[in-house]
Amino acid sequence: MAVTYADLVAFGFAYVEDNVSANFKKQRLFNKNIPTPLLSSEDMCLCEEEDFIIFAEFSEVKGPVALFTVPSYVQYDEKIDVNSFIMRIMSVDYQANPGGQFCICQDTQTLQTHVSHTRHAYVHYFTLYDLHARGFVRPLCVAYVSSNNQKLSKIFPQLRDQFLQLTETIKVNNRQHFRNEILTVLSNIKNMQASYNDTTQEKSGDNLADITSNLSIQQGHSTQQFEEFSFMLNAVEASLVNVDYSLSAVDHWHNAFTFSNESPAPKEIQDYLTLISSTSYRRQVNLHDNICMLEKQLRPIPVLSPWGIASALSLLLKILHLFGSCELSASLGHFPSISFSQSDPASKKETHNSTNAWEAIEIPEYLQLLKAISIGSVDASMPSYDDQECDQVERSSSKEATSGNEGSSSYHSFSDSPSDAVLPPSQKNSSLTSSIQASSDLSSDNALGSNQKRVVSHESVHTITNISVSSSQPECREDFHSILDSSSQNCISADTLNHSSENGVQYSSSDSSSSNGSESFHDILEALHSDDNWSIGSTEETLPLGVAWNHCLWTRHKLTAKSGHRLLKFFWTYRSAAQHVIYSILTGRTLVLTGDSSSERRVQRVMSALSPLIPPLDENGLRVLRWHQGILVSAHIASYQLIGMCIPERLSIHDMISPRDKNSVTILDVNSEQLLGPAYHGRLLAAIGNNVRDFPSDHSLLLFMESVLKGIGSKLQSYKALVAACHNELPSHACRQLELHGCDADIIRYLSKLTL
């Protein structure tokens, strides 16, 4: 070793000394920042602090002020303190606005770290034009705020594209509006000039001196004004070229909002329409005297770009939905795509992801935002010394909103929807009714009180230990089954356990010193009791089969009612059969799950657990016959991948199916754990062996199964490439080249026929 490093020392040092003086050498080396670790197994994931979007204005009256946030409760969350946040991102003018003569300036984007203590932001600055604002501009910004710097930096390019598209529509609509206003002003000035000309001609005889003095000022003034406005008009019209897409979007939203069909529009939309209708602000618009505005009331932003804002709201919801998920989450619960598509970049490059207004105005979140902006923007344009009036408006508008039945009911539905489970307790929307408050408190308890839950679960673990510690120690294989199948006492205890803590038992190994892992006693407990027993449970809903879901893996959520739930339990219960069952699934054999008439629920749960591993034949998803009573014929077998089958008492499976068909399916008796089907022997599935017992949760096991499937995918890709490369060779030759034998070759051959 010493020999090989000799040259390194000699030449390396020479190089360093050349460039940098000796003083700095040490300093430079040892002052490097160690990246802040984002991880410890006890910490919450960063996604506990949700991402949100702020839409803010630098109001010439009130300074930086938030118009609304997505989701809307953030604005009222004391922990986040939106106001100081906006102060940070808006106190300096980030747009390179040159000042002086009117010009259309482009959007500026920044990515700022540590804006507030733990939050980082992508901020998009843009300007709207308003004839009655100072300098004709209304500076605005939209900020995407996240506490995950790494993620934000990663999604930055996409965020920028999305926001550029978003502001484009707002700006185009605003410029249309602005253009129309300028045109009105111009024609007014023209009329004024004409009328003055007329008056001078008429009254030439009268007090001439008085009028000419008057006119010389006024006319010069108006001419200058006229030039200025026409210059602005040119600039604005130049910017309205080649924006067809945005124009069509504006039209689309315009139609959606103003289209009057039989059913009355929701209250929020009506409110919004009232807000933007110019009549309600006409009293502030003083067209003949726009230089010195006496009234300091600015028009709300939606008035300046009604349809642009409307479409922006919908896009913002979409953006948050798109990027808000945690980077640690992976889409699970369905068969993963295991082929490589070359056309990835092409599909990524969507030209425009248009939003459908008709669908958007049905979404409660959207209406909620619409309401928030109606309040927020009125609030923002009020002068600060006029708090009284401001309050009044807010109160009246909120009264309006809640007086109608529609308004409050939509709020209810929003609050009751499952997405609302993360409402913080400090929610203080003034228009909240007390019942909603209560429900949000409840849900927040569920979401946030994980500490308490840990305490609870800790206790329950102890109770379990007391019951089953003797049975599951040395020969856990045997006893495990007996616990499962026969021991009614255990079942009852599990049942009561489920009752005692609403969400089921959450196993926590955080405080156990033996979490070392080699003694996986706790894992066994977890496997036994964290999930309900196969056949005991509350009213059974239809379990989803192969439906995708998304969870951050850094939370200990249970996957209740998700496909893939109880997969770990499946591997425990049917440990000797599991690998062979998966082999049958991956070679396209129909899997028949049989049981007596009382075990329908058990069959359903096994189906749900296995569904993420079944490759779908086409886009329509899995072909499943959930529960079949009667004789099984070959037509069934041909058209279903998974069949649940009832075996009546005193009959056996052999009575229900012809011997020929029996050979073409794999049959698993869910109660006796008996498997009829081909056995697996090979390498591709070798990873799913006894090691599976060490997995702590369904979630991790599902991820592991996906990795195994991806490994198969990699092999499959090689196979396809090899077959394509040498046309003359037989597929079996390709298998031999890739060292695929027997069962493995079957799997690859079957999967290669599917278009996954």
Added chain:
Amino acid sequence: MVYLAEHLMSTMDGGKHLDSCMEVSEETQSQLKEDFSPPMIRSVAMSANIASTVQEEVKHLIKVNPPPDESVVQYKVRKMSSEFSEDNSDLSDSYSDDHDYPSIDMNLSSICSHVLPNDDDSTACAMVLSRWDDIMGPRTIRVWLPETVSDDENYSENELCKFTTPRSVKAACQFSCPHQMSSKYNKVLLMKAIKYVTSHTVNYTCVTGSSTPEQNNSALFIVPDLDMVAQSLMFHVPLSGSSPYSLALLVKYSKYSRFLPLRNLCQHWLERLSTRMAEFLLSVSKVHGIDGIEIPPSTMVDTWMIEMSHMLMSLEVNGLGDHRALQSYLSPTTLGNPLIERAVTSHLQTSGCTIVMGNISSEINSMISFLALFLDEEAQSCSRLVSSGQKYTFQIGLFLQGLLLDEFGCRDLSSEELLDNPLPVTWVDLSKSTGVATAVRRGLPLHQHQRKTDHPDSLLSLRNVMNVSKDESSIVRGLIHDLKRLPPNTWSGVVALFIQQLRKLALTLLSIVHWNGVPSDQPKSYVDNPTVRHLCATLNIDEPTFLIVLAQAEKIRPGAYQLVMEGLIQ
């Protein structure tokens, strides 16, 4: 502040006529202030607005800052200011927007270094060092610009100065398309961009902000109106009562898409530069006093900037290019190399940081392009090939890089630099002279690599840095076995799925770690770590593969490596 302004005004009124006023330099000003009311001025932490208000009131006083001995420059300044006063009549309120920008000193020549390589390919168009001044607000301290071409030299600073007046900038900005402007206007925009960067990286929010000196704020600005993309980093000089500095890299807006994947690399370089710069400023302040506004031009600092510029340029010239270009380098002979399994294993274990060295450039390039298949797009953009014409040294922060050995077999590698790299490095030696056994070497495991600051002494023995890597991961071996039977153009698809498999394994690993936790006591030895053994058994992989998976997990969530290996987070 009004009080302060009055003081300043009164000093002006006190018998000094205009010329002498303009010669009042920074030092004398501060002397004056201290004479009149020292306590008040010292404690002032001004907002940008207040600072600019003062600036406006005593404009002609502050804007001029000639170096004491250059009479020529003085003359120019005088001439300038007369123009300025003519303009003053027009400078109505509409120009007041401009006072958001700090005044760049009129004598630009003293703060500009035209040292960066001037080339169409160069990504960087300027480096800017700025500083928050408690009295003056944001100040540009030094600017590094590309070397000026000879005929551009005729551009006197005088002319440049003219364009920094608000009116001309306004005129320049009215052009709808900045790219088609003449170089004159480009320069105006550049000046404007420098002002912009200064005023937005060090402003009062960073003084009053929540960020502690330990948190180095970084920011990215995209300002199409100024034809600018800028990445900046704020840093502090380890000096009591010192104000924040910022270092920024300016790139033309047309290079936006090119620059995008290089952000993390540039961030790392800015961090290194700022560390060195802080040290430099500290040493300067010992000579020139605590608040020296200007720093003397230093060839050493210039070299640092040139180094960074060269690094960016080498990526531009010898980068991997797009996917298709990469394919053309792939050759089946690469897989015939007996090193390949070990090289790929180690390459993945060090998160894709690999130096490939050899005697023949084509051999190096085909190895690099094969290893690049295992990298994501961003890492591919931060990698470079070798070309026989150019001789590159090791460049910190790059993922894959080639080093061409000369006839003496010289490697421009120092272990210090290898340790300074953000990630541990794999070293693949293709030269015939080295035996096959030691041709692949791997840096320290990541957690030790990152903790090297703890034991500076132990590292003095350089032999500890790179270890011979003989590991071969079984799944890598399987992959190479398959790839050997396939034509090179189909490799990328197979490898992509292989990477997806690793990623899923990494997620599984994270999930297991989260559910089971890890023992909090540090294991006795790295060799027989029970956590590692257990995780290997659970995932059913061998230890080399486990290290690959762990490196992937670290990429997904930084800190994972240390957590698993040491069971604790510092």
